[in-house]
Amino acid sequence: MHQSKPAATPSSSSSSSSSSSSWPPTLFVHMPRDVWLAGAVAANVAELRGQGVAVHEIRVQPQPLTPLYLAQRCAPEMDEATSRAVYAAFRASGYIDGRGYLRHSPRALPSWRQLLLSGAAGAGGGGGGGGGVPGAERLRLRPESSPLAEELNLLFAVHELCSETTSASLDWLERQHLQQQRRQRQPI
Structure with a gap:
């Protein structure tokens, strides 16, 4: 797996898979203007999806300054x-x-x-x-x-930590957890 350290208004893409995987659902939050990190995220997303891992990407885009x-x-x-x-x-x-x-x-x-x-x-x-x-x-x-x-x-929005995506991130992770619980309860 490529080493990257995902940094953080959401435009996003996601994928889930019902196949079991050794990797947990994985979330990447990053700023696409950070070209190196965006490339590392893209490589990791592709690799994880190829292994059947549920993956979600939140891209933090530039925002305008307003008077207040x-x-x-x-x-x-x-x-x-x-x-x-x-x-x-x-x-x-x-x-x-x-x-x-x-x-x-x-x-x-x-x-x-x-x-x-x-x-x-x-x-x-x-x-x-x-x-x-x-x-x-x-x-x-x-x-x-x-x-x-x-x-x-x-x-x-080139390389900064942010909290703007926390709710969306936690919501996605919670949905993944609930889906996993449902799959585990289904009879085989």
Whole structure:
């Protein structure tokens, strides 16, 4: 079996088989933008299905930034006014496209931090003079310790842990368990 470490809005494919297998039902949650991991998942899915294993794949796709997304996800550090100002700064600078999707990986292009601190023309939403996003001084912006950075990584969806698929994952695993119990109760 190929070694991979599956990482995590669901577009999915699944397969179940009633044949017995030495492998339990297997679930992969990953971000297809992580090309290496997507390839490893595809190879594992094919191999497991070939062995009659019930397999389910949940693909986490990029999501758009909205004006209040960060307030909802990074509270209490990020209030609504700051969330709107960050959104406006990203939009004014071209960091997000017209639909709100990040144009670049926040890890690969970390200049978004400087944008929030120093500002861009009109990005501060009323502060004038490029003084940064109001409220940015309260934000933790260091890589790997910033809730904002983690949420941006999740929105870009290349390689990040997430909990958005937990319910769908647990529901699928529970269905597999119930199907297995039913099969075991059937007379031979």
